[in-house]
Amino acid sequence: MKSLPGLARRGRNLRFFLRTPRARGSTGEGDLVLLVAQTGFVAALLLAVIAVSHSARGQGRRQDDRLVIFAANLGFVHLFSAMAALSSYGLWPRLMWIAAGLTPVTASAFLRSLVGSADRGAVQTGRFPAALFALVTVVLSLTPWLVEGGLIPTLLGGLLLGLHTYLIDMIRKAAQVADSPISQARLRLLWAGAGLCMGLTALDLATGRQLIGLATISQVLYTGLLSASLLRERLLDLQDLIARGLIFGLLVLILTALYGVLVFPFYQEGETFLFATLVCSAILLLLINPMTRSIENLIMRLMLADTQVLTEACYTARDRIRRSVQAREMMDSVVVALMENGTVTRVAIYLTGPMGLSFNLKASGGPSPQATLEVRDFPEFYSQLRGDQASLSRSGIQRQLSRRAEWIGPINAETDPEIAHLKALEEGLTKAGADLLLPVSSQGQVLGLLSVGDDRRPEGFTRTEAAALSALAGRLGIGISNTQHMEQLRFRDRLAALGEMSAGLAHEIRNPLGSIQGAVQMLEDELPLDDEQQELFEIITKEIRHLSSVVQGFLDYSRPLKVQPEPVLPAEFLAACAQVLAGTPVIEVSQSVETAWIDRDRILQVLRNLVNNAREADPEREPTISCHDSSLGTVIEVIDQGPGIPDEQRAKLFTPFFTTKDRGTGLGLAICQQITKAHGGRLDLLANPGGGTIARITLPKPRDGQGAGASLESPSKESPST
Structure with missing residues (x-):
């Protein structure tokens, strides 16, 4: 049985082990500590949301699973950091260091799945240092040295930043040897974001955490960027997401600043505070729409200039369609609007042929496309267009083919009906010379096709661009449908006039013609005619029959059949x-x-x-x-x-x-x-x-x-x- 003095001594050692430096004599930092804790809790919550959301929306790939693990690991770091700031219990800083020590391991695992085979050898070399660092951190966290401050935590923090910097550099090396320009651009974007995140983190630590939340916010945003890069396979969609995020962030900052200037000075005065809040809300309601448009135009011009130009071209074309009364004028205005600023390199408009058996070219810009698209050549292609009445994207089809090849291995159109269907759709797009093909429809009826292509866009069109072009195709369909209805009304009016004229012709012409024909026949029977006279009588009879056929044609065409x-x-x-x-x-x-x-x-x-x-x-x-x-x-x-x-x-x-x-x-x-x-x-x-x-x-x-x-x-x- 243990002696009581021995147990008391061991209890004092355990209490010393669990106590934080602040409990052993360091002074609290008041509001600063509270702000650090609040920031940590918010970061942990956001990282948990990212992990859960990506787990639900991911495609079950290895890189999706490893990103979820990395986000959860980083979330525990911020959670334990917040608990350590608020509590004197010494377990929290030790758990924080253990979670931080595991981040190189989870980051290395994620990077290996992210870069694929591009630079896997270089990333593999980071596995041993990451594992060694995690082991050292776990061992040191069990000693009082790591939580008492001093040289060891500083050295360990520097090693942690250096190790992450080394791993981030692997993204740059992978971008240099990537097999496609799109992969290179994607990896360079992720490398730049990671470098910015590490720089802000180092700056925050170097200033003694005076830049409250700067490192935390950058880590959360970069984790969200990683999630978006996996969920959005196209770089254009990723850039569009970043632009939308910047627009949202700027609006939040502007609105917060406006409330702070107009409302915060009166927060201790009851009625004045309510009045200031009312005035500020009214100002925001008046300014929110023009402010949003101005910020959107600014960000889009800075980050997605091509998207902004194409969207404005679609608005211009839609306005021209509204002012046109002829279908030809509408189609020409669409082609001119899309081609005049170099927004696309190819555009063509097809209208349905007789009985919907073909689509005939009516207007085009750029290289001359095929004049007629026969439905029988690509039945699956046109059946999907008419059935779903949704746009077809070459990049989307290629992504589906790549994803299916990744899931099931080498693809074969002869044995896989899904592959055969996708190949047929891709062949139809090639036939139409389109990177994006949109149905021109009205009231559920496909009237034609809008074919758009750009040789300078390896990834096709962004979702914003596709939405603008889809709206343009819809407006063109409405305009063409209206012109066709007006033409039908005018044609019916002409037919009504033709019917009235035919009735008059039947009365005024057929009766005299019958009399003339009867008289000619009597003269032929009663008079002796030589050959020349007989020929003249035959000419008269022939002309009478011709006039009768003309009148009969009028009657046949004008009356219901x-x-x-x-x-x-x-x-x-x-x-x-x-x-x-x-x-x-x-x-x-x-x-x-x-x-x-x-x-x-x-x-x-x-x-x-x-x-x-x-x-x-x-x-x-x-x-x-x-x-x-x-x-x-x-x-x-x-x-x-x-x-x-x-x-x-x-x-x-x-x-x-x-x-x-x-x-x-x-x-x-x-x-x-x-x-x-x-x-x-x-x-x-x-x-x-x-x-x-x-x-x-x-x-x-x-x-x-x-x-x-x-x-x-x-x-x-x-x-x-x-």
């Missing part, structure tokens, strides 16, 4: 049409084609017009009539090998009364389009790759519940421009 679709076998129908049509057109019908639902007489009228046009384009060769099924329905094509249609005429071919023939009425193709629309389909005139023109009729399959003989009324006629 009804069709009676019925099930038809395409092979039999086209064979019957070939017998009716003059000549011997080539008939090609796919064996897999299914039953089509058409109005025989009306579609025969369309084919007769298209075949006559094809023969006029190529008199030496008969046209080909082909039929096959597609995802959109039954497709009938009339193909010729003539000279083709000039680009300047293609957009006007379906316009009523537009004709390239000497004696044409300009209503043939317009009526054909009206008939196909009455079936719920489309008529498209496409360039034949082998030369000539393809007149494609697309007729949809019947809807559920629609049977044979169901009557379909033609929809309201649309403007040819739509």
Whole structure:
């Protein structure tokens, strides 16, 4: 059994071990000590928030886990430091030194995962000094030397700063040998931030902690920067975050200074204090918006000048769209606004083609992009655009590919459907020449595409830039939709006038023409005519028929059209049409084609017009009539090998009364389009790759519940421009 004097002596030694220097005779520092403690508690809380937040939002990678451990380690340092400042219990400073001694170990582990294979050998060399320092610190913390002050804590603190400086230098070395400019820039940014943090910490310690909170704040902010650098894989997003943080910090400082100047002098005077608070709040409400905009413009111009210029260009383009009344003018204004300040190097605007089968180039700037984007070439690409109506980013797709390669190893599009989908999206962006592709839509309907690219941006566009471009695409969609609706209204007004005119023509012209034709036939029967006179009578009869067809065309186009679709076998129908049509057109019908639902007489009228046009384009060769099924329905094509249609005429071919023939009425193709629309389909005139023109009729399959003989009324006629 131990003697009582021995136990008493050991108890005195234990109490001496647990007592702080202040308890053994040092004087307290009053408010300064309290402020140090408060700063430590706040830092510990913020570091805990960073650790928990990153643990929840991280991707489960090794570097995410090690950052959480490092943030927790640093949080314990500040927590134990705050407890040591407030308590005379000697355990807290010892725990603080133990936690501080472990920071090189956790920092070294995090750096090894951060730099990857770039400079792992150099970082590996820091593992042994870090472990040795942690061991020495733990041993010294068990002795009274470390907590009594003097030379040993000073030397140990200097060694701690030196060891962290050595580890930080590893980031610089890793940046020098990184394999990509983006990785180099990211590591240099982190190295500069770490150097600034270490410099402020050393300055705070050198001044005897007179710069209260400077080192603590810098350590918390840098830990937050590390977390953001892992969560935001793009350097541009990281820079944008830093800029937003500076804007927030400046606003907080300005508002705090304003309250301090206007309110603090009256804090001991009740009514005056309330009045000063009221006045200060009113001033803040008046100044907060212009102050925020001014600070945002200043920070953005200093840190993200390109983002600021691009955002202003988008605002300018949106304002020009509001002042425009023509779709062409709107699209040109967007291209000019984005290109005039060099904000991007490529921009293109596509609008949907007939039945949404393609996107046709309408305006562009920079290198000439592809004129037509066919939906059938990249079905997944366009289905995602129409389904989600969200922008597609090349950098985002590449990040997904890299992340998937990191998770599952070498990627293979043939065996991995997700990789195949991402590759298809990337190929579609390449086809469109876009780094960022945005749908131009209105009321849930995709009207076109806005393609933007910049060869100077390896990381693509920031979130702020993408949001500004998305808003611009949305405004352009609304503007184009409004112009199309106005054009439809004007077109309907013209059709109403045409209907009235057609009724007058039917009354004023058809009756006299009938009388003239009857008289000519009587004269032909009663008079003996020589060959010259017979030819003159035939000319008169031919001209009468031509005028009658013109009047009938007016009537057919102006009055509502009804069709009676019925099930038809395409092979039999086209064979019957070939017998009716003059000549011997080539008939090609796919064996897999299914039953089509058409109005025989009306579609025969369309084919007769298209075949006559094809023969006029190529008199030496008969046209080909082909039929096959597609995802959109039954497709009938009339193909010729003539000279083709000039680009300047293609957009006007379906316009009523537009004709390239000497004696044409300009209503043939317009009526054909009206008939196909009455079936719920489309008529498209496409360039034949082998030369000539393809007149494609697309007729949809019947809807559920629609049977044979169901009557379909033609929809309201649309403007040819739509």
